Amino acid sequence: MTVTAEQIAAFVDDELDSAARAQVAEAALRDPDLAARIAAERALRETLRAHFAPLAAAPVPQDWIATIRATTASPVVASLADARAARGRKPSARRWVGAAIAASLVLGVAIGAQLHRPAVLVAGGDGLIASGDLARALDTQLASAQADAPIRMLGTFRRQGGDLCRVFAGPVASGIACHGGAGWQMEQVRPGSRPENGAYRQAGSADGDLMAAAQAMAVGDPLNADQERAAQQHGWR
Amino acid sequence: MTSAEFGEELVQLLPRMRRFARSLTRDAADGDDLCQAAIERALKSWQQWQGGTRLDAWVYRIMRNIWIDEGRARTRRKQTFAPEEDGAAVGDAGDAAVEAHAELGNVGRAMARLPQDQRDAVMLVLVEGFAYKEAAEILGCPIGTLTSRLIRGREALLRELGEVG
Numbered sequence: 001m002t003v004t005a006e007q008i009a010a011f012v013d014d015e016l017d018s019a020a021r022a023q024v025a026e027a028a029l030r031d032p033d034l035a036a037r038i039a040a041e042r043a044l045r046e047t048l049r050a051h052f053a054p055l056a057a058a059p060v061p062q063d064w065i066a067t068i069r070a071t072t073a074s075p076v077v078a079s080l081a082d083a084r085a086a087r088g089r090k091p092s093a094r095r096w097v098g099a100a101i102a103a104s105l106v107l108g109v110a111i112g113a114q115l116h117r118p119a120v121l122v123a124g125g126d127g128l129i130a131s132g133d134l135a136r137a138l139d140t141q142l143a144s145a146q147a148d149a150p151i152r153m154l155g156t157f158r159r160q161g162g163d164l165c166r167v168f169a170g171p172v173a174s175g176i177a178c179h180g181g182a183g184w185q186m187e188q189v190r191p192g193s194r195p196e197n198g199a200y201r202q203a204g205s206a207d208g209d210l211m212a213a214a215q216a217m218a219v220g221d222p223l224n225a226d227q228e229r230a231a232q233q234h235g236w237r
Numbered sequence: 238m239t240s241a242e243f244g245e246e247l248v249q250l251l252p253r254m255r256r257f258a259r260s261l262t263r264d265a266a267d268g269d270d271l272c273q274a275a276i277e278r279a280l281k282s283w284q285q286w287q288g289g290t291r292l293d294a295w296v297y298r299i300m301r302n303i304w305i306d307e308g309r310a311r312t313r314r315k316q317t318f319a320p321e322e323d324g325a326a327v328g329d330a331g332d333a334a335v336e337a338h339a340e341l342g343n344v345g346r347a348m349a350r351l352p353q354d355q356r357d358a359v360m361l362v363l364v365e366g367f368a369y370k371e372a373a374e375i376l377g378c379p380i381g382t383l384t385s386r387l388i389r390g391r392e393a394l395l396r397e398l399g400e401v402g
Contacts, residue, residue, distance in 0.1 A: 005388045005392075006384055006388065009384060009387055009388050009391065010369075010384070013362055013363075013369070013387075015368065015369050040395055041391065041395075044363070044391060044394055044395055044398065045363045047344055047398065048344065048348070048359070048363050048364050048394075049363070049364055051342065051344040051345060051348075052256060052260075052360075052364045055252075055255070055256040055259065056252045056253045056255075056256045057252065058252060058255070059252075060251040060252055060255055061269070064251060064272070064273065064276060065248050065251065067276065067280075068244045068247050068248055068276060068280065069241075069244055069248070071240075071244065071280045072240040072241050072243055072244025072245075072247075072280065072283075073240075073241055073244070
């Protein structure tokens with residue numbers, strides 16, 4: 001039998017079924033050139049493995065490991081996965097997965113720092129939903145009247161499809177939340193800004209970043225004070 | 238699988254990821270940059286990974302896709318900024334870098350001289366030990382394409398390194 005280069009490679013790489021394998025082995029017994037070729041292929045594989053083995057044994061940068069552990073250590077992401085597995089749901093849109101990770105980092109800090117306080121974000125069916133203080137602020141606080149509130153409303157707008165969305169900035173998280181059936185769903189989540197000298201920072205670069213994201217999402221102008229008040233009275237619908 | 242379990246599996250994989258990144262880029266610093274980009278993307282989209290399938294194959298595919306996308310961007314930049322008459326002289330800067338790396342040794346140099354497609358196939362099957370089907374999935378090509386790249390790559394390596402054994 002004539003043994004092709006494909007068959008030699010597949011023989012050496014253990015990709016042949018037992019019948020084909022036996023045929024190649026038998027041919028190699030009768031053909032010294034073929035036997036030498038197989039031996040050379042095997043030797044090449046060993047040479048390559050030996051050459052590249054030390055690279056896979058070298059220590060990796062510690063900060064890579066730290067980043068992975070910090071990002072995945074979150075109970076929120078874990079509970080999202082568990083909840084989904086329990087319901088047998090497909091993973092939902094990629095859109096908020098990044099936000100979920102960002103939020104989990106935020107929450108990880110928050111949980112570590114203030115175990116006694118209820119979370120401001122919880123895992124919902126399709127993403128992260130505002131809870132506790134944040135849900136209250138989104139429901140009740142008007143951008144036009146919020147003197148010393150810990151969570152500030154930066155603006156309210158309508159997005160494509162008509163949902164009302166609000167941009168907020170707080171000590172634990174900042175972001176954009178849109179009102180839907182399940183409550184205030186996070187569209188964007190960023191780390192919050194910490195108070196300086198007892199007062200929250202004025203709009204910083206993170207806020208500017210959020211406002212830019214809001215402008216990209218918004219249809220028409222943001223709501224003015226009267227429109228915002230009216231929207232609140234209608235349950236943000 | 239929880240995110241923390243995923244994270245630990247990814248940590249275990251890092252040394253091999255780094256090795257594959259270096260093979261893709263043929264440069265230690267570029268390889269580490271690529272590796273970090275792949276870690277970032279894997280962390281963002283880990284829930285798309287199907288538990289029970291090989292994590293290494295999934296991460297390698299991510300890494301190679303990033304590298305290919307960046308390669309297209311590099312080519313576009315080159316086309317945009319290099320005067321047309323210089324085009325022929327630009328060549329592949331990678332080859333010069335490869336020749337300059339004496340510490341690569343004969344084997345490393347021979348590998349680095351292979352065209353990318355052949356090097357990827359050889360690395361995945363001969364060094365990493367992936368089955369043809371898995372390697373083809375990582376590279377996003379049919380198995381027949383994978384095996385022909387593999388065979389051409391092997392022949393070039395055997396020519397260069399001598400058919401010892």
